Amino acid sequence: MYTLRLYQDYVPANIECRQIESQHSILYVLRGGAEINGEAVAADQAVYCKDSFFIKTAEMDAVIWRWEIVREEAANTYLEGGPVQSKLAISRKVQMFELTSRSKWLFRLDCIYGNLGSTGLHSHPGSGIRCLLEGNLHVRGVIGECSDNTKTGDAWYEEGSYPIISTTYGDEPAAFLRGMILPVEYDEYPDTAMWIEGEKKVQSSWKNYSQQVIMLR
Template structure:
């Protein structure tokens, strides 16, 4: 098949554990509980709870609590099973040839909020930090609790509903066309009627990373 094939995986990196970003790969490190650090080229960046940074191949990562490591690796590389590093969800993503960016952000919604039917302009992994979510992705439905993750290819229609009775928060990393750099929206409504509906979410952009 043509196009670029990437393995998108989110791992838990437990307290006291360390690892390095795989060769030819990219990562986003989110400090879900406690702190984390990313070391590259002799420089160490600290990551506080509720924050995250990008890391490139070879960067060393350490966790003092529990960090979420979103790694985007060539599809030929296997899943990683290392001390303190535990895979939560992994999928193969296929995107067109050409330049892309990784975008990491945090999405918050209030009780009862429901997204209009939509898709995004690229694949990505989402992981729920707080709350309870009903995720309708194409013909599939999942009830996702805190710590749970799900994957969207960017092709199927998606509806997310906050069924927690309180605030939902999830962290997502998407692989998007480079033309969306600078925080341009990747959201594509399923119909004109859906485009007119409120999205009812608050977004925090952590950043973007060009990957070629």
């Protein structure tokens, strides 16, 4: 069995973290900048890593969010090195798919931004962990997880096959990242929401940061 995990890391300037082993990871730099596997990644950029990665900072501190797909029994992968702060924000086992060794999936990190209003009842063809960038978002469903997300870094899980309604309160639009596991055929499709009841009433835009067809081991 496999789990999807989200870590949130603070790496001060001039730090080199030890190498982390992880089957499949997407790392997003929220603030600052870092070298990830030798590649310079600036703020609001993301990079996919297979098998392992290492992080090095120069003159700037970095805040990094990383989504990982690993076997359920795999140990948590906290960054280490000097005054690094590393925490597991959320970990979930996907229920709507049977994630098995040698199966292939689309691993995507995207963003919904300018999100204002309330959706109709909708579902998704894949599941994933969301993380709030700005604004607020309140998620409700008859089954599955409900959540109230009001500050940057608040994380929640959406089981794609469980219908939900998402709502922002007030006039400030929300933006949030989605680390998702999808069937591979969705590599050609942008936003994946499937509307079940009523018309789409929410205003929003979509941005794709990284996606990769992966094979689990």
